[in-house]
Every structure is written in C-alpha cells, then in structure tokens.
Amino acid sequence: MKKCGMSISEIRHFIDLCMAGDVTLDARYDLLAKEESAVKKQIAELQEQLDFLHYKMWYFKTALVAGTEEIHMVDTDEGERVAPDIQKQYQEALAKCHDIKELIDYQKKA
Structure with missing residues (x-):
C-alpha cells in the first residue's frame, strides 16, 4: 500500500478493515478504487509535465540545429518579426513523427 502512495494512517485504516473481516470487503474495495483514481490523476499531471518538457x-533542439531561435520567428505583412503559434508547429511535427526521440534528442557536436 505504501507503493501506491497511501499514508500511514490510510494503511492503518485499511489494515483495520482487513482485521474486521468480510463485512468490510466493500469498504476495502472502495478504498482501493479511490486510491486508483488518485494515482490516475497523478499520472495525468505528470504526463502534462512531460509533454511540456518535450515541447x-x-x-531548443530546433533552435540549436538552426544555430538561432530566429528559426521560430516569422515576418508579418508589416515587416515585423514575431513568434507565430509555435505550439501549433510542435503539434504538427509531433503528428508526423513516430518516435518522440526524433523530435527532442539533440546530439552535441564534438
């Protein structure tokens, strides 16, 4: 239970339920289902963080390859250099690749 992230008091409560016998089967199942929901929420939050890091x-990989962050800038009709919807560029690149490592791995030149 500790591996699931349950606190000592939650584990103690679960053990108490176990000691009470079969009359607590529903309560024990419900407790585990609640823990499952909490773990799934943590996984989703971590996945969001990982997705942002990959972005x-x-x-920075594309800027390193180009030698400048200017690679991400575009000219407007008014002659200004602005950052376009870079997130959209990333999503398009992501949709075309079959392995995230292709997009994010950068080998430094020796």
Missing part, C-alpha cells in the same frame, strides 16, 4: 526540448 520545450523540441523548441
């Missing part, structure tokens, strides 16, 4: 890694 930033892609951004």
Whole structure:
C-alpha cells in the first residue's frame, strides 16, 4: 500500500478493515478504487509535465540545429518579426513523427 502512495494512517485504516473481516470487503474495495483514481490523476499531471518538457526540448533542439531561435520567428505583412503559434508547429511535427526521440534528442557536436 505504501507503493501506491497511501499514508500511514490510510494503511492503518485499511489494515483495520482487513482485521474486521468480510463485512468490510466493500469498504476495502472502495478504498482501493479511490486510491486508483488518485494515482490516475497523478499520472495525468505528470504526463502534462512531460509533454511540456518535450515541447520545450523540441523548441531548443530546433533552435540549436538552426544555430538561432530566429528559426521560430516569422515576418508579418508589416515587416515585423514575431513568434507565430509555435505550439501549433510542435503539434504538427509531433503528428508526423513516430518516435518522440526524433523530435527532442539533440546530439552535441564534438
């Protein structure tokens, strides 16, 4: 239970339920289902963080390959250089690749 992230008091409560016998089967199942929901929420939050890190890694990899962050800038009709929807560029690149490592791995030149 500790591996699931349950606190000592939650584990103690679960053990108490176990000691009470079969009359607590529903309560024990419900407790585990609640823990499952909490773990799934943590996984989703971590996945969001990982996705953001991959986006930033892609951004800097492409800038490193080009030798400048200017690679991410575009000219407007008014002659200005602005950052376009870079997130859209990333999503398009991501949709075309079959392995995230292609987008984010950067090999430094020796």
